[in-house]
């Protein structure tokens with residue numbers, strides 16, 4: 449069986465923020481299709497890795513998307529090549545309505561998937577005229593995911609802790625949405641809820657203090673309690 | 689009663705001029721975090737360009753002369769602002785001290801160039817006869833220029849609100865005022881919105897320049913700078929990034945200034961505006977409006 453194509457190749461990514469060396473030569477591949485997990489303890493550089501891929505932080509190294517180097521491009525140019533971002537703190541535009549948040553994400557020339565978005569999140573259609581700032585955390589997460597799903601030509605979604613701070617019922621909704629999203633785009637998922645991560649991802653990259661400490665299969669990592677504890681810390685011990 | 693009506697409408701006229709300057713300043717700050725001290729230079733250069741153009745068509749009717757002055761001022765204000773953004777501001781994004789120095793420097797250099805070229809004496813702007821007349825409102829003879837300036841400011845306010853609420857660029861500007869990085873992360877070239885907002889701000893400042901010439905009857909090199917100071921106060925009181933906030937604050941500041949300068953000792957009006965600024969900063973640090981329109 450031939451190995452699935454590499455969609456995104458990160459090589460020797462280095463990021464300095466305020467004089468600290470946050471990412472210290474991070475390298476990994478993301479296979480096309482499915483969900484790849486980017487895991488690790490608090491503060492190890494997961495968010496910074498996603499922001500580095502997008503060019504939202506100054507970085508050195510190489511980020512190759514479908515064979516093309518992207519690190520010389522502006523943020524909006526990288527995004528237009530099909531990289532969507534669902535940030536950790538959701539970053540919906542609070543003063544804009546739900547409908548305006550989605551309209552802003554529309555990209556000229558891209559096939560728009562409003563049908564998929566409203567099928568996954570019917571609430572967003574009902575609340576189209578509501579200011580995003582007045583939504584619940586779960587609803588804001590839906591807006592953030594919807595913005596990323598909307599453009600049909602997105603190649604990869606960078607999704608940062610989408611279940612953080614959400615009630616269990618909403619977590620299940622988000623997990624279901626991610627599963628559906630993975631059918632239409634590749635996802636690089638940062639997720640601290642390890643049971644959620646385990647149920648969704650196939651390949652895993654673990655970061656530790658700005659370096660890659662593990663690359664492999666999710667079952668291999670989660671199936672070995674000692675290995676999981678070593679890479680993911682105490683959190684891994686309590687989850688299944 | 690007649691005095692109150694006169695002071696009120698004169699104050700509204702002054703507020704209208706402040707608004708035209710403040711709206712651009714507010715959007716520029718909200719979107720780019722640039723304190724644009726060069727805004728007074730846009731005002732002044734545009735006013736002199738309009739005045740010169742009106743002289744060039746000196747044979748035409750005063751109405752046409754005035755319209756030419758307005759059109760030229762708007763175009764020159766917009767062009768000067770666009771050039772400033774592209775050449776001076778763009779290379780300095782995120783370098784705030786550099787931006788302050790560059791815009792202050794540009795303002796000072798421009799004012800002295802204008803002074804060198806045109807002299808410091810005020811220049812009389814040719815006005816159609818009806819503008820120098822008055823209209824009687826509740827017994828007060830209101831100079832028509834006051835009403836004209838107010839009408840222009842209302843039109844610009846309506847246009848800006850339409851632009852912000854109904855166009856895609858407006859959507860980008862409102863979102864950018866909230867979170868610039870996330871706008872980029874949606875694949876939008878924020879830089880283009882920056883340039884456009886500078887152009888719009890410059891056009892409004894240019895209009896303010898020629899309308900101030902209409903309101904006071906003359907154009908001089910120093911007015912842009914003194915009005916800029918009050919416009920900055922309006923921007924802060926109104927809430928940075930908010931056009932509606934600027935409009936409300938401009939009315940409050942203009943009217944307050946007129947009334948207190950009339951009923952109080954000289955300078956009390958100006959001082960009270962600064963006092964109002966201090967109070968607003970203490971009570972509502974975000975200004976009248978924290979919102980993005």
Ligand SMILES: Nc1ncnc2c1ncn2[C@@H]1O[C@H](COP(=O)(O)OP(=O)(O)OP(=O)(O)O)[C@@H](O)[C@H]1O
Nearest residue numbers: 465466468470488489490491492493494495496497
């Ligand atoms: N703007 C910044 N300036 C300086 N240091 C920063 C900045 N942003 C993040 N850091 C530091 O970089 C490190 C990595 O942060 P990052 O947010 O990437 O971690 P993370 O793995 O996403 O953490 P979490 O699980 O808490 O979300 C942390 O130690 C953090 O304190």
Ligand SMILES: [Mg+2]
Nearest residue numbers: 494495496536
């Ligand atoms: Mg993080």
